[in-house]
Amino acid sequence: MIRIVILGTGNVAKHLFDAFLTQKGIETIQVYGRKRSSLIYFEEQTNVTSDFSKIKKADLYIIAISDEAIAKVSKQLAHLKGLIVHTSGSVPMTALASETRRGVFYPLQTFSTNKKVHFREIPICLEAENELDYKLLNKVASAISDKAVRIDSDQRKSVHIAAVFANNFTNHLYHTAQEVCNQNEIPFELLVPLIKETAAKIEYLSPFDAQTGPARRNDTGTIEKHMANLRSQNHKDLYSLLTKSIQSTYGKKL
Amino acid sequence: MIRIVILGTGNVAKHLFDAFLTQKGIETIQVYGRKRSSLIYFEEQTNVTSDFSKIKKADLYIIAISDEAIAKVSKQLAHLKGLIVHTSGSVPMTALASETRRGVFYPLQTFSTNKKVHFREIPICLEAENELDYKLLNKVASAISDKAVRIDSDQRKSVHIAAVFANNFTNHLYHTAQEVCNQNEIPFELLVPLIKETAAKIEYLSPFDAQTGPARRNDTGTIEKHMANLRSQNHKDLYSLLTKSIQSTYGKKL
Incomplete structure (x- = not known):
């Protein structure tokens, strides 16, 4: 079982959460959101928190928030052992705190609140600092999409x-x-x-x-x-x- | 029965021809094309000709050719009594020979050779010089599309x-x-x-x-x-x- 914590409550977070829900080998064990009110979408189906100190141990932390906030939030996770990725197209992997195991999980799609997406067809661009972490990302991405691709920060x-x-x-x-x-x-x-x-x-x-x-x-x-x-x-x-x-x-x- | 002659053998001509084929009240009685070879697509299902003097009497002549050639071809039809329309978005109705009953039948879509189109969903922009001719165009357009709209040359x-x-x-x-x-x-x-x-x-x-x-x-x-x-x-x-x-x-x- 791959345990995931999603940080963020916007469209990308919601669509990823929904896509993981139906995957047997993957469990989203927690969703973090700054505002309690933004967590309503998730709280019936998983643990939710607005407190960084309560973030659970997981295999993978997916930071799905606005570009500007990625670096800052990743610092709050610096003590954690799991792999930490962001979902942005324009932020380099190295924007994540250097103490962490880092990666990128970038779904190449435009997401709207009320429109269902078919994740199977959405390319997910993956990057990781080492091979084992890449394999973990590839496993998660391939579970929900047929188009997981390895792409470095420059590409x-x-x-x-x-x-x-x-x-x-x-x-x-x-x-x-x-x-x-x-x-x-x-x-x-x-x-x-x-x-x-x-x-x-x-x-x-x-x-x-x-x-x-x-x-x-x-x-x-x-x-x-x-x-x-x-x-x-x-x-x-x-x-x-x-x-x-x-x-x-x-x-x-x- | 509304009898139609199509002038032209390109994508618009072919797609219109195919759309009319399945309509009971409409018959494409002839297709004109400059080159005999371009008429192969049509010749099993209707009369074809490359000779302006052999163009049949019809209720409606649809000129579906390149913009530059519309005025010239319409002059070849000046002796005919039927309504003459072109299918262009950028050519005014008045480019058609002034001796004729004139109109425009402009399907607002991009057509490719091998891709089937669903005419029902394609807006057809109609214009005519008088009300009776407009009614004829509207009848033909509504037979193949749910989106016939009256639009003047300026619009x-x-x-x-x-x-x-x-x-x-x-x-x-x-x-x-x-x-x-x-x-x-x-x-x-x-x-x-x-x-x-x-x-x-x-x-x-x-x-x-x-x-x-x-x-x-x-x-x-x-x-x-x-x-x-x-x-x-x-x-x-x-x-x-x-x-x-x-x-x-x-x-x-x-």
């Missing part, structure tokens, strides 16, 4: 940057599209099937090959008309830079 | 601009993410679940509310580290502008 930094493009920036373009719709009294819902299909395509077509549109065709007439129709300078700047980037990707003259 | 221009952000530019960000992965020997497949979930979220959360990431948190430390790690100037330019755009959207100081 994880790049994975996180790629994820910023693929998730954060993409979502901002959805928002920009919605602003264009709102300005012209068009329901944003019209775009939902298009957005979903654009994402679905990457499973069978590389984004390079899937590219379409006026910039890809170097259709300067349409590009100029679009630029003239955009009402905010911010939209014009985004349209212009992304268009140039597509044109240069496909070797068209700028 | 359609804006829909198309919004679609460029939501589809073309988004896909280019997927490509950029893949470049970052390739530069760091990370398999792009790791990002696929994230990309799909980011798109799936918009069905229950507005993109404004769904926004996460270093720019949203105004986490300047992470932003600076990411900028320093990006290897190409193009990636830096995209990262910088999209970050600024997110920061200004959420009212952070730049």
Whole structure:
């Protein structure tokens, strides 16, 4: 039996907790949260605490809290013998207290409060300082996901940057599209099937090959008309830079 | 029975043809294509021709060809009595020959050759010069889709601009993410679940509310580290502008 303590009560903590619940070889023996009120979600099914001095002995401590707080919380665990990991894409493993056995357990997904996730399909990027600890992480990750991968801190930094493009920036373009719709009294819902299909395509077509549109065709007439129709300078700047980037990707003259 | 002639043999033509096949009140009586070879897909199930002089009498002519060729092809149909529509998001209805009954039948989706689409969920943006013609278009669109909407040429221009952000530019960000992965020997497949979930979220959360990431948190430390790690100037330019755009959207100081 692998005994786990989860530190944190946010979306990642909740989704991990739920995923571990159904695994026979794994038991979440405790959840730590600063506020008692945030522990309600967990307290019927495991021990909960808001007191660092009451943290139980475990094989693995998963720190699933905001990036800024990771180093500080890990210091509170410096006396413990178990493996201590965080779940962040952008924080190096070495941010954890140096006295501890350290690692990273980074699920590469965007989590929302009320949306169930299928952990089986979520890549979990693992890192540990020694081989035995890596094996423990791999055992835990493989129990809930089919996609456990070993990634060092440098690679994880790049994975996180790629994820910023693929998730954060993409979502901002959805928002920009919605602003264009709102300005012209068009329901944003019209775009939902298009957005979903654009994402679905990457499973069978590389984004390079899937590219379409006026910039890809170097259709300067349409590009100029679009630029003239955009009402905010911010939209014009985004349209212009992304268009140039597509044109240069496909070797068209700028 | 509504008799339709489709002009064009590309993805939109094929997907429309297939969608009409199963509709009892609609018959595609002919498909026109410049090249005989491109008509193979259709010829077992309907009449095909490469000769404008042999185009049959129909209730509706759907021109599903590249934007640049629409005006020219519509002139070849100027003698016909049926309603003539194109399927483009960015071409005004008035690009069609003025002697004809004109309209637009614009399915708001990205079509690929080998991927089946569910037309029921695809919005079809309709426009016509008179009410009777609009009713005909609405009847045809509603037969294959649950989302027929009336949109005039001005609005359609804006829909198309919004679609460029939501589809073309988004896909280019997927490509950029893949470049970052390739530069760091990370398999792009790791990002696929994230990309799909980011798109799936918009069905229950507005993109404004769904926004996460270093720019949203105004986490300047992470932003600076990411900028320093990006290897190409193009990636830096995209990262910088999209970050600024997110920061200004959420009212952070730049």
